[in-house]
Amino acid sequence: MASITAVARLVHINPSSKLNPSLVSATKPLFTFFSLKSSYSPIVSSSAASLTSSRAMSYDKQLIAAKKAASLASLLCQNVQKGLLQSDVQSKSDKSPVTVADYGSQVLVSFVLQQELPSQAFSLVAEEDSGDLRKEDSQETLQRITKLVNDTIASDGSYKVSPLSESDVLTIIDCGTSEGGSNGQHWVLDPIDGTKGFLRGDQYAIALGLLDEGKVVLGVLACPNLPLESINNKNQNALTKSSSGCLFYAQLSCGTYMESLSGSPPVKVHVSDTENPEEASFFESYEAAHSSHSLSGSIANKLGVKAPPVRIDSQAKYGALSRGDGAIYLRFPNKGYREKIWDHAAGYIVVAEAGGVASDASGKPLDFSKGRYLDLDTGIIVTNRKLMPAVLKAVQDSLKEQALPSL
Numbered sequence: 090m091a092s093i094t095a096v097a098r099l100v101h102i103n104p105s106s107k108l109n110p111s112l113v114s115a116t117k118p119l120f121t122f123f124s125l126k127s128s129y130s131p132i133v134s135s136s137a138a139s140l141t142s143s144r145a146m147s148y149d150k151q152l153i154a155a156k157k158a159a160s161l162a163s164l165l166c167q168n169v170q171k172g173l174l175q176s177d178v179q180s181k182s183d184k185s186p187v188t189v190a191d192y193g194s195q196v197l198v199s200f201v202l203q204q205e206l207p208s209q210a211f212s213l214v215a216e217e218d219s220g221d222l223r224k225e226d227s228q229e230t231l232q233r234i235t236k237l238v239n240d241t242i243a244s245d246g247s248y249k250v251s252p253l254s255e256s257d258v259l260t261i262i263d264c265g266t267s268e269g270g271s272n273g274q275h276w277v278l279d280p281i282d283g284t285k286g287f288l289r290g291d292q293y294a295i296a297l298g299l300l301d302e303g304k305v306v307l308g309v310l311a312c313p314n315l316p317l318e319s320i321n322n323k324n325q326n327a328l329t330k331s332s333s334g335c336l337f338y339a340q341l342s343c344g345t346y347m348e349s350l351s352g353s354p355p356v357k358v359h360v361s362d363t364e365n366p367e368e369a370s371f372f373e374s375y376e377a378a379h380s381s382h383s384l385s386g387s388i389a390n391k392l393g394v395k396a397p398p399v400r401i402d403s404q405a406k407y408g409a410l411s412r413g414d415g416a417i418y419l420r421f422p423n424k425g426y427r428e429k430i431w432d433h434a435a436g437y438i439v440v441a442e443a444g445g446v447a448s449d450a451s452g453k454p455l456d457f458s459k460g461r462y463l464d465l466d467t468g469i470i471v472t473n474r475k476l477m478p479a480v481l482k483a484v485q486d487s488l489k490e491q492a493l494p495s496l
């Protein structure tokens with residue numbers, strides 16, 4: 090086991106940092122209490138219950154760290170997406186794709202959070218683990234990830250640390266194996282949400298949330314390919330324009346904000362306030378295998394929704410909904426698929442703080458306190474408060490019809 094060299098170190102923010110300037114100026118010089126020598130060992134909580142928390146507390150420090158982590162991970166993902174190689178993509182045991190960028194993003198987020206919040210116990214529930222990378226035929230992939238991570242840290246210039254070794258990278262990836270739960274604080278990370286969209290050159294998100302006593306208290310969604318302008322169904326060619334990407338963030342009781350990943354001033358966003366389902370447009374997965382398009386079609390018909398669905402990948406749907414690009418997001422995966430908390434935590438609070446609401450098909454709010462999986466009934470509905478009763482009824486009627494044996 091690698092050992093920690095605990096040395097207080099002053100980290101100066103380099104003015105030439107490539108990150109969003111608002112993040113850099115907000116991040117004052119700070120002390121970190123470990124330095125990275127030849128090996129790396131994470132600050133891991135021995136027990137979630139040992140984490141202190143208070144419902145009345147502010148999460149400002151965590152929010153600054155989370156924005157910085159997601160922004161740095163976005164830089165890595167954008168660089169990889171520009172020149173993606175066949176060898177950058179692997180298949181996981183569940184047959185879903187994973188790329189060097191998924192792993193690199195997870196390492197960067199975990200690294201930045203621990204650097205920025207050195208005095209806090211660290212617990213992370215994240216999607217990726219190092220199992221496949223420890224296999225012999227993954228040596229080249231691991232080297233590529235290590236280089237990508239070190240290049241990104243060096244190009245940003247905020248952290249004066251020695252380059253991470255391959256073994257450090259594996260250790261940092263495995264910081265994400267926490268089980269979460271209802272005690273203490275846990276970060277929740279999807280390092281690339283929508284890997285299939287990432288591979289197509291379409292939408293994806295770096296999604297980072299924080300749970301405190303089982304509740305999502307902050308969320309950051311970096312969407313590097315999402316334009317700042319609306320992508321509602323009248324303006325879908327906005328999706329094909331090049332963009333510097335959007336960063337959405339929300340903290341409990343503080344609202345939801347959006348800024349560009351290149352550092353425009355933040356604007357407060359709000360969900361659509363339409364009460365009329367006929368005017369509402371809806372989002373659903375691009376991938377039909379992730380959510381039943383026919384069920385959403387039947388729900389939309391019942392509601393009288395006129396516009397065709399906007400199909401995009403990832404939690405970018407939650408971001409777009411939080412600023413009113415559409416009013417309803419429906420997600421009905423195949424029977425047997427278990428939703429994970431990292432696929433919804435950040436998006437959930439981004440929408441909730443923008444005035445929206447998310448529930449399962451029985452109308453129960455999403456519960457993030459049960460570990461790595463969400464325990465829910467059938468599917469997920471996200472909309473504004475006024476539309477929720479009508480959408481819920483249409484969902485339940487459509488599900489009943491679907492359950493009837495066809496004549």
Ligand SMILES: Nc1ncnc2c1ncn2[C@@H]1O[C@H](COP(=O)(O)O)[C@@H](O)[C@H]1OP(=O)(O)O
Nearest residue numbers: 281282283284374375378379402403422426432
């Ligand atoms: N069979 C599946 N059904 C539903 N969701 C899936 C499935 N396979 C992967 N996912 C996850 O769905 C999310 C993206 O879906 P969508 O774009 O449809 O919203 C991602 O979190 C993706 O994981 P990943 O994070 O690995 O991309």
Ligand SMILES: [Mg+2]
Nearest residue numbers: 185186216284
């Ligand atoms: Mg995945």
Ligand SMILES: [Mg+2]
Nearest residue numbers: 279282283432
């Ligand atoms: Mg995901």
Ligand SMILES: [Mg+2]
Nearest residue numbers: 216279281282
């Ligand atoms: Mg993912």
